[in-house]
Amino acid sequence: MGSLDIVHLKKSYGSLSVLDDISLSIEKGGFLVLVGPSGCGKSTLLNTIAGLEPITSGEIRIAGQDVSGLKPADRDIAMVFQSYALYPTMTVAQNIAFGLEMRKVPKAEREAAVKRVADILQIGHLLDRKPSQLSGGQRQRVAMGRALTRNPQVFLFDEPLSNLDAKLRVDMRTEIKRLHERLKTTVVYVTHDQIEAMTLATKIAVLKGGVLQQFGTPAEIYDNPANLFVAEFMGSPSMNLVKGKVDGDGRAVTVARASDPLRLPVRANRILAGYAGREIIVGIRPEAITDPRTDNGGDPSVVVSDFRIDVVEPTGADVYAISELGGRQAIGRCSADYPVRAGEVSRLAVHTSKIVYFDPESEERIA
Amino acid sequence: MTLATAPLTTDRPVARRRRVGDALPQIVLAPSFAAVIVFVYGFILFSIYLSATSSRLLPVYDFIGFSNYVRLFQLPNWTLALKNLAIFGSLYIAICCAVGLLLAILIDQKIRIEGLLRPIFLYPMAISFIVTGTAWKWMLDPGIGIAQTMHALGWESFSFTWIKDSEMAIYTIVIAAVWQSSGFIMAMFLAGLRGIDGEMIKAAQIDGASAFQTYRRIVIPQLKPVFLSAFVVLAHLAIKSYDLVVAMTNGGPGRATEMPSTFMYSYTFTRSQMGIGASSAVIMLMMISAVIVPYIYSEIAGEGRP
Amino acid sequence: MTEMTLTSDGRPRRASGSIATRAVLYVLLLLFAAYYLLPLFVMVVNSLKPLAEIQQGNMLALPREWTAAPWVSAWDQAQIGIQATGLAPYLWNSIKMVVPAVAIATMLGALNGYVLTKWRFPGHRIVFGLMLFSCFIPFQIVLIPMARVLGLLGLAGTTPGLILVHVVYGLGFTTLFFRNYYEAFPNELIRAAQMDGAGFWQIFTRILLPSSGPIIVVTVIWQFTNVWNDFLFGASFASPASQPITVALNNLVNSSTGVREYNVHFAGAILAALPTLIVYVVAGRYFVRGLMAGAVKG
Numbered sequence: 009m010g011s012l013d014i015v016h017l018k019k020s021y022g023s024l025s026v027l028d029d030i031s032l033s034i035e036k037g038g039f040l041v042l043v044g045p046s047g048c049g050k051s052t053l054l055n056t057i058a059g060l061e062p063i064t065s066g067e068i069r070i071a072g073q074d075v076s077g078l079k080p081a082d083r084d085i086a087m088v089f090q091s092y093a094l095y096p097t098m099t100v101a102q103n104i105a106f107g108l109e110m111r112k113v114p115k116a117e118r119e120a121a122v123k124r125v126a127d128i129l130q131i132g133h134l135l136d137r138k139p140s141q142l143s144g145g146q147r148q149r150v151a152m153g154r155a156l157t158r159n160p161q162v163f164l165f166d167e168p169l170s171n172l173d174a175k176l177r178v179d180m181r182t183e184i185k186r187l188h189e190r191l192k193t194t195v196v197y198v199t200h201d202q203i204e205a206m207t208l209a210t211k212i213a214v215l216k217g218g219v220l221q222q223f224g225t226p227a228e229i230y231d232n233p234a235n236l237f238v239a240e241f242m243g244s245p246s247m248n249l250v251k252g253k254v255d256g257d258g259r260a261v262t263v264a265r266a267s268d269p270l271r272l273p274v275r276a277n278r279i280l281a282g283y284a285g286r287e288i289i290v291g292i293r294p295e296a297i298t299d300p301r302t303d304n305g306g307d308p309s310v311v312v313s314d315f316r317i318d319v320v321e322p323t324g325a326d327v328y329a330i331s332e333l334g335g336r337q338a339i340g341r342c343s344a345d346y347p348v349r350a351g352e353v354s355r356l357a358v359h360t361s362k363i364v365y366f367d368p369e370s371e372e373r374i375a
Numbered sequence: 376m377t378l379a380t381a382p383l384t385t386d387r388p389v390a391r392r393r394r395v396g397d398a399l400p401q402i403v404l405a406p407s408f409a410a411v412i413v414f415v416y417g418f419i420l421f422s423i424y425l426s427a428t429s430s431r432l433l434p435v436y437d438f439i440g441f442s443n444y445v446r447l448f449q450l451p452n453w454t455l456a457l458k459n460l461a462i463f464g465s466l467y468i469a470i471c472c473a474v475g476l477l478l479a480i481l482i483d484q485k486i487r488i489e490g491l492l493r494p495i496f497l498y499p500m501a502i503s504f505i506v507t508g509t510a511w512k513w514m515l516d517p518g519i520g521i522a523q524t525m526h527a528l529g530w531e532s533f534s535f536t537w538i539k540d541s542e543m544a545i546y547t548i549v550i551a552a553v554w555q556s557s558g559f560i561m562a563m564f565l566a567g568l569r570g571i572d573g574e575m576i577k578a579a580q581i582d583g584a585s586a587f588q589t590y591r592r593i594v595i596p597q598l599k600p601v602f603l604s605a606f607v608v609l610a611h612l613a614i615k616s617y618d619l620v621v622a623m624t625n626g627g628p629g630r631a632t633e634m635p636s637t638f639m640y641s642y643t644f645t646r647s648q649m650g651i652g653a654s655s656a657v658i659m660l661m662m663i664s665a666v667i668v669p670y671i672y673s674e675i676a677g678e679g680r681p
Numbered sequence: 682m683t684e685m686t687l688t689s690d691g692r693p694r695r696a697s698g699s700i701a702t703r704a705v706l707y708v709l710l711l712l713f714a715a716y717y718l719l720p721l722f723v724m725v726v727n728s729l730k731p732l733a734e735i736q737q738g739n740m741l742a743l744p745r746e747w748t749a750a751p752w753v754s755a756w757d758q759a760q761i762g763i764q765a766t767g768l769a770p771y772l773w774n775s776i777k778m779v780v781p782a783v784a785i786a787t788m789l790g791a792l793n794g795y796v797l798t799k800w801r802f803p804g805h806r807i808v809f810g811l812m813l814f815s816c817f818i819p820f821q822i823v824l825i826p827m828a829r830v831l832g833l834l835g836l837a838g839t840t841p842g843l844i845l846v847h848v849v850y851g852l853g854f855t856t857l858f859f860r861n862y863y864e865a866f867p868n869e870l871i872r873a874a875q876m877d878g879a880g881f882w883q884i885f886t887r888i889l890l891p892s893s894g895p896i897i898v899v900t901v902i903w904q905f906t907n908v909w910n911d912f913l914f915g916a917s918f919a920s921p922a923s924q925p926i927t928v929a930l931n932n933l934v935n936s937s938t939g940v941r942e943y944n945v946h947f948a949g950a951i952l953a954a955l956p957t958l959i960v961y962v963v964a965g966r967y968f969v970r971g972l973m974a975g976a977v978k979g
Binding site for chain 3: 058060079080081085086087089090091093094095096097098106107110111154
């Protein structure tokens with residue numbers, strides 16, 4: 009296993025830039041997830057790491073070695089494709105062994121390698137079948153098996169779960185996580201699903217329009233999104249982004265409501281002195297607007313207020329309470345047994361310590 | 376053997392270091408491409424040049440401008456060939472499309488024996504025009520063919536002498552050519568019919584359209600691309616048609632069924648008028664290009680950009 | 682037709698009870714079938730009659746006296762050109778020409794299609810466009826230079842010369858077939874093979890070729906039918922020793938000397954048509970696919 013470093017990588021087609029000065033690195037054994045909406049460049053970035061697409065400038069280092077001039081087969085990587093890309097005319101065993109065969113590994117060793125990954129992935133009984141005889145989940149396993157045989161420096165996954173149905177997707181996600189923990193492999197994983205990103209990653213890179221928006225641990229990305237795009241993209245339901253006005257001393261923000269305005273104190277380490285008196289965007293995660301619990305009585309960072317509830321959406325585990333905040337619909341997340349009803353007024357607690365603030369022009373996070 | 380990776384889904388230039396082996400794909404393609412460049416485009420240029428020379432039995436490398444073309448269009452045989460092509464081409468295209476569409480619609484009515492009928496309609500396409508010509512030549516022969524059969528069956532006054540009649544002989548070639556190609560056009564229309572969204576037809580039914588109206592107003596207008604393909608295929612076959620004419624009438628009676636293709640052949644190889652022959656071939660190429668080039672252009676330019 | 686309604690899947694279908702419409706439909710279709718089968722029927726029936734029976738009588742009638750003599754004559758006795766050899770030697774000429782011409786053109790077409798879809802380079806569209814156009818040119822435009830080049834190469838009047846001609850002018854279509862087939866072949870599989878370390882040839886032989894069965898059949902049938910049925914090139918470039926059967930048949934039928942042996946002509950015509958007809962009967966599905974691929978937008 010090896011580390012991966014991407015240094016000032018640029019890729020453009022003529023004047024059209026598709027990847028703009030991207031620098032990232034993931035340590036040996038880390039799990040890097042590239043996430044973003046479709047067309048953000050995440051798959052292109054993965055393909056440049058794989059060597060399937062050329063880069064315009066910059067460097068890609070695998071285990072410290074610059075591989076940007078090498079062809080895919082010489083980069084010591086393996087890849088799991090979105091469509092699985094299993095060779096239709098070969099059996100599962102032949103598919104898995106093909107990469108070794110191309111590298112002129114002796115037959116006995118190939119057979120041993122096939123057996124090893126078949127055991128890891130529990131696909132021993134499928135080895136003689138053709139890909140067309142497999143279910144979606146089985147094809148997925150074979151595709152991973154093909155990548156696993158070679159013990160490469162880095163594994164690349166290109167949206168590997170997007171062709172599976174919802175239930176299987178969750179199972180395979182867990183399995184990939186377990187596999188990673190067991191094998192301690194370095195992984196680069198592309199997805200558009202932010203839940204996959206959060207659950208699997210040790211580091212997440214959020215991309216949009218070929219530009220790296222934020223690079224950090226899942227917790228950093230979730231708690232301190234770098235800008236409005238990341239804030240909105242990561243988390244489901246999305247972070248509430250409402251207009252608020254900073255008080256004179258920058259120690260509180262007031263958010264207008266149809267009823268009374270809501271005044272939210274600013275955490276001591278986030279004082280917005282520079283924005284005193286100006287309008288900003290306030291970002292509050294749904295779980296930070298919740299039912300008041302007895303154990304946060306007296307905590308000055310928790311503001312309890314009456315909210316007029318417009319819509320209630322029970323999900324089973326939680327109840328989403330939707331009410332107007334700063335001219336927009338804001339979602340709060342309460343426990344299922346909390347009695348909120350549409351059209352009525354409920355008391356909700358706002359945990360202000362989890363609030364983040366954005367500049368409305370630059371859309372960057374201020375604090 | 377070292378290979379760079381090819382950009383698979385784009386045709387944008389690969390901006391990266393080149394190795395010697397990178398050119399392997401182009402090297403593999405090169406012999407075929409070179410053959411096409413020489414044997415097709417080089418030869419076309421050579422023929423165009425010949426058409427501007429006074430070559431007769433053998434090529435002469437002089438230059439006489441457009442005089443061959445001027446002479447060509449003064450030759451009654453050539454104007455006759457063009458007239459015959461116009462008659463043959465328009466009837467061939469029109470009848471093949473009509474018969475093909477009719478057959479396709481008929482066979483698309485949940486016919487139980489479709490699997491038997493389709494191959495029967497299509498098999499003539501597998502046969503050489505020389506065979507087709509032979510069969511129809513004798514079938515339409517007044518001495519032994521259908522006319523004779525009618526007489527044997529008691530219809531003494533029956534007469535069908537088109538193939539011996541210089542006014543009518545060209546129509547017998549239409550009959551044989553339609554027999555050969557209409558099943559293929561049927562297959563094209565059938566594929567088109569089966570590609571039409573069934574829900575639209577249901578909607579037309581709910582709107583109260585009869586089956587006839589549904590075909591005329593909903594289905595046939597959607598077959599426009601098939602008509603276009605059929606036109607291109609048939610027009611180019613018509614311009615090139617040579618074998619069938621040779622086998623059925625050999626251009627006769629007299630030169631009554633002369634076509635541009637037979638004209639070119641006889642002027643070049645039997646009358647030793649190579650310059651004239653070459654200029655007639657150039658005109659044929661121009662006619663085909665007028666039909667094919669827009670079609671190929673739309674085919675290549677129109678297909679999915681990445 | 683007005684009584685027909687359309688079923689749920691959009692296929693028109695008989696309205697319940699309109700048996701008359703249905704009958705008309707079937708009668709029409711059977712009449713057309715008779716029209717298409719008529720020439721074949723006439724050829725077969727009359728190839729089994731003595732000549733006198735044709736001259737006196739009814740082309741549509743079955744033989745009163747069955748005879749295989751016309752077939753024997755067409756096979757190895759009939760006068761073709763100046764020699765009474767029958768069609769057999771020319772059938773061999775056709776076979777010797779068609780087998781290499783099909784094999785080479787198909788192989789090159791597969792490689793060209795592979796390069797033009799999976800190893801694209803700037804200008805691949807133009808290259809393909811030029812090759813595609815070459816399928817449609819009127820061959821009259823290349824006859825004169827081709828005759829001279831075959832002469833220069835020492836191939837004039839020989840079977841290898843005809844093979845060269847058929848390979849060159851068949852390339853456009855064979856390339857088109859493979860290109861359209863490989864265009865639909867998933868690029869991810871090629872990428873996976875690249876990652877697995879396979880090179881240009883390995884990807885072709887191990888990944889693409891094993892999946893190319895249907896298109897190989899389509900291409901082989903197409904090229905076989907075209908080369909076998911060719912007349913123009915055979916008539917222009919062959920000598921009596923290398924003439925294909927189509928040219929020989931035409932010489933047989935259109936020779937102006939002697940008695941016209943119609944029964945022999947029909948037997949010869951069937952002989953010339955038989956190989957392609959057999960292919961059509963065995964693999965008609967692929968034949969039609971080839972026709973459509975050559976005509977309808979891929």
